[in-house]
Amino acid sequence: MFDAVVYSDRRKRLKNEMKSGIALFLGNQEASYNYPANTYHFRQDSNFLYFFGIDLYNLVGVMDIDQDKDYIFGNDVDIEDIIWMGPQPSIAYQAQQVGVSHTANLAELNSFISQVQKEGRSIQIVPTYRGEQVIQLADLLNVSHKEVKNYVSEDLIKAIVKLREIKDEYEIAEIEKAVDIAYDMHTTSMRMAYPGRVEREIAGTIEGISLAQGGPVSFPIILSVHGETLHNHGHANVLEEGRMMVTDAGAETVMHYSSDITRTVPVGGKFNERQKGIYQAVLDANVKAIEAIKPGIKYRDIHFLAAGVLVDGLKKVGLMKGDTAAAVQAEAHTLFMPHGLGHQMGFDVHDMEGLGENYVGYDENTKRATTFGTAYLRMGKELKPGIVLTVEPGCYFIPALIDEWKAENKHAEFINYDLLETYKDFGGIRIEDDILVTQTGNRVLGKPIPKTIEEIEATMANKL
Numbered sequence: 272m273f274d275a276v277v278y279s280d281r282r283k284r285l286k287n288e289m290k291s292g293i294a295l296f297l298g299n300q301e302a303s304y305n306y307p308a309n310t311y312h313f314r315q316d317s318n319f320l321y322f323f324g325i326d327l328y329n330l331v332g333v334m335d336i337d338q339d340k341d342y343i344f345g346n347d348v349d350i351e352d353i354i355w356m357g358p359q360p361s362i363a364y365q366a367q368q369v370g371v372s373h374t375a376n377l378a379e380l381n382s383f384i385s386q387v388q389k390e391g392r393s394i395q396i397v398p399t400y401r402g403e404q405v406i407q408l409a410d411l412l413n414v415s416h417k418e419v420k421n422y423v424s425e426d427l428i429k430a431i432v433k434l435r436e437i438k439d440e441y442e443i444a445e446i447e448k449a450v451d452i453a454y455d456m457h458t459t460s461m462r463m464a465y466p467g468r469v470e471r472e473i474a475g476t477i478e479g480i481s482l483a484q485g486g487p488v489s490f491p492i493i494l495s496v497h498g499e500t501l502h503n504h505g506h507a508n509v510l511e512e513g514r515m516m517v518t519d520a521g522a523e524t525v526m527h528y529s530s531d532i533t534r535t536v537p538v539g540g541k542f543n544e545r546q547k548g549i550y551q552a553v554l555d556a557n558v559k560a561i562e563a564i565k566p567g568i569k570y571r572d573i574h575f576l577a578a579g580v581l582v583d584g585l586k587k588v589g590l591m592k593g594d595t596a597a598a599v600q601a602e603a604h605t606l607f608m609p610h611g612l613g614h615q616m617g618f619d620v621h622d623m624e625g626l627g628e629n630y631v632g633y634d635e636n637t638k639r640a641t642t643f644g645t646a647y648l649r650m651g652k653e654l655k656p657g658i659v660l661t662v663e664p665g666c667y668f669i670p671a672l673i674d675e676w677k678a679e680n681k682h683a684e685f686i687n688y689d690l691l692e693t694y695k696d697f698g699g700i701r702i703e704d705d706i707l708v709t710q711t712g713n714r715v716l717g718k719p720i721p722k723t724i725e726e727i728e729a730t731m732a733n734k735l
């Protein structure tokens with residue numbers, strides 16, 4: 272937990288951004304896995320963590336904007352709880368640690384909310400993402416579950432994004448810790464990527480590294496020799512010489528800040544010539560995009576810059592042809608990279624995504640595209656100092672997509688379909704880093720994780 276003043280200051284700034292009413296923040300509850308008492312690993316809600324800091328279930332935070340007062344509602348443990356959970360500090364004591372002096376039992380929350388409703392004051396919430404939240408809110412607000420969404424406040428969402436998008440030095444230090452854990456996860460993955468291993472042996476080992484050094488992984492690990500399937504969560508393939516293995520994995524720190532790193536390596540530790548060509552194209556896109564990151568530039572422009580570098584690399588190996596700028600303009604590159612260049616990071620690996628991607632990654636001056644591939648760009652807005660984001664270009668050979676485009680002869684002036692046929696067994700490559708936008712440019716966060724061909728081969732030579 273940070274100092275109490277950090278949380279008081281965040282709440283003060285949020286209240287200053289808001290006009291009136293109350294803002295209601297549900298902390299998360301335990302969620303059952305396969306029977307009621309067998310629960311998933313508890314994860315506190317990120318907005319609750321940001322403003323109220325307490326990493327415990329069954330709490331509700333309230334900010335009264337009109338009266339400039341903050342409340343935490345929660346129940347102190349009783350003797351039954353102490354038997355199963357051990358002694359716990361009182362809610363009042365925990366609230367004091369985050370600068371909140373008004374606390375009350377959860378049973379009092381319903382009458383508190385009714386009183387606010389009687390006074391005709393607005394009650395504002397953020398979007399929900401768990402069924403339990405909808406039920407709890409329907410009960411509290413005395414409305415049907417379908418009406419709960421009417422209380423979601425655009426003003427509140429925008430005010431939260433304005434605060435959370437800019438990371439302070441303490442948050443940046445936490446994200447760097449998370450990247451340093453990812454360093455150990457990724458170098459271990461590289462050193463294990465030898466023929467005969469099953470993907471799950473590596474995935475399980477690196478998940479353990481995250482748990483041992485901080486918290487659980489920040490999202491389910493993607494580790495596969497079928498990297499062309501973008502969110503591939505299967506780990507059943509046996510590694511074979513000639514395949515590329517994608518590892519997209521990050522850690523959460525004890526304070527719940529995330530990392531999100533991808534590395535792609537040749538099974539067996541040596542790149543062949545075909546792999547080198549594609550790998551270098553993606554690496555150049557990653558490096559050039561990072562070089563261009565600075566305040567004032569729109570991330571959408573960096574996305575297209577990376578696309579151009581990728582096209583240049585694919586022209587070198589003969590897979591693309593024609594004028595690079597025209598190919599990017601026509602979005603011909605989306606056959607190879609049908610996703611966006613990156614997203615913001617913080618508590619959430621896709622930071623604040625629960626508030627709505629378009630509120631988080633776009634603004635009045637930058638509207639989201641609707642075209643294939645580019646529509647998946649989660650962030651297009653102008654960069655500001657303090658934003659932390661990922662840069663994650665990739666190149667994928669998706670047989671079904673290649674077949675579809677080829678059948679239509681789509682963008683045939685830019686794509687060499689005959690050669691592309693011979694790449695259908697290639698898989699995919701993605702290279703992802705976590706970047707802080709600084710006052711003058713940017714900084715790659717954490718200990719540098721091997722990413723050039725030479726660095727990867729040298730790391731893999733130290734086989735595990």
Ligand code: GLY
Nearest residue numbers: 490519531663703
């Ligand atoms: N880990 C999923 C992503 O890179 O966004």
Ligand code: MN
Nearest residue numbers: 519531532703
């Ligand atoms: Mn990732």
Ligand code: MN
Nearest residue numbers: 531661663703
């Ligand atoms: Mn990512």
